[in-house]
Amino acid sequence: MFIFVGRNAETNALFVICYKCIFIFFYVSLWISAVCQIVVGSVTYNWARIYERVVFDTQIGVVGAALVFAGAVLVLTAILGAVAYRTHSRLLVVVTYSLSLLILFCELGSILLSALHWSNVGLYVCTTLKSELDNYGFDEAVIADIDNVQTSLHCCGINNFIDWNTTAYFKQNGSYPLSCYGNALHYNLNTWNHSANPVLYSTGCASALVDVIHSKSAVVISVGITSILFQVCAS
Known part of the structure; x- marks a missing residue:
């Protein structure tokens, strides 16, 4: 027991x-x-x-x-x-x-x-970017936001830099924003003394943003x- x-x-x-x-x-x-x-x-x-x-x-x-x-x-x-x-x-x-x-x-x-x-992230991002690009140059908040996106993600436009060609900013200035260039600090579009050749980002921002959001x-x-x-x- x-x-x-x-x-x-x-x-x-x-x-x-x-x-x-x-x-x-x-x-x-x-x-x-x-x-x-x-x-x-x-x-x-x-x-x-x-x-x-x-x-x-x-x-x-x-x-x-x-x-x-x-x-x-x-x-x-x-x-x-x-x-x-x-x-x-x-x-x-x-x-x-x-x-x-x-x-x-x-x-x-x-x-x-x-x-x-x-599945709709790409649509949301592309639609918003299209609106932002169309208003670029007229709204300081839009300018700051797009410049931040393109500079930090090393991209230009929605799918590529060609998307800028139909914007009011490009038609008015005949050039892409400085944030589209990888060496924007050394290359100034508004002067004739270019200390370096321009390096334009070839990829668009939509895919970069979608990849980050998905991850x-x-x-x-x-x-x-x-x-x-x-x-x-x-x-």
């Missing part, structure tokens, strides 16, 4: 150890997931703010903000879950599960929004799905 009691005690102790190990694993995983969501969401949101005028319709900024919110709430949920585990508080357990549902909705929303806009959306979807799996398993 004492042998059976001893074996039961050892089994119970082993069960408790395994349970604690599993709890710690999922608890740490939730923290890692939360940090990843905040970092990825912040990077995505900040990038969307930089190119806000040309990527607004893709909703990539909203996706990034939702992921940051989900990560922040997940941090709070992890803390409350640990406190509930230690204190055995039913109220904290209810609050923890309620917050978990809120996080799941945010993550699912981010994933669905990214997936729904995936960021893929990361958002991956992080969101991974976080959901960890939360479901932890629950």
